[in-house]
Amino acid sequence: MRRSPTHVVLALAYLAALAAIAFWPTPVDQGVDVLNSWPVRWLESSFGMPRPTGYDVVQTAANVVLFVPLGWLAVALTRLSWWQVTAAGFVLSSGIEVGQALLRPERFATVSDVVANTSGALLGAVAATVALRRRVPARA
DSSP states (O other), X not given: OOOOHHHHHHHHHHHHHHHHHHHOSXXXXXXXXXGGSHHHHHHHHHHOOOOXXXXXXXHHXXXXXXXXXXHHHHHHHSSXXXXXXXXXXXXXXXXXXXXXXXXXXXXXXXXXXXXXXXXXXXXHHHHXXXXXXXXXXXXX
16 A cells, blocks of 8 residues: 555544553543443434443443454555564553553553454454555456
């Protein structure tokens, strides 16, 4: 894919937002009624999805969704394969969790966050790989 200035700006904005979310002094959802938030209500009303029974389900899903753009952008803007991007997502997520453990004692560094984040990077990378292969005609 051609790296346009727009794509680069979007990638930089995403990374800045990710850093802000990861290293905000307190959890970004502190004080929010996550189980009654608009995304949960929208999924329930639009798709008939049952309301989650616990915060952990919503928090894990949010961590997956948070890293999908990373996987997509990394595949779309580089020559890395889906598995290399997934490995990079794992390394980045692990670094974030270690950074939170060392620098932000009020945050919770967990292995489950690394698994969820890596899963999101994998989903984004695979989706971008499939989408970009469909757009590029096969060479004879």
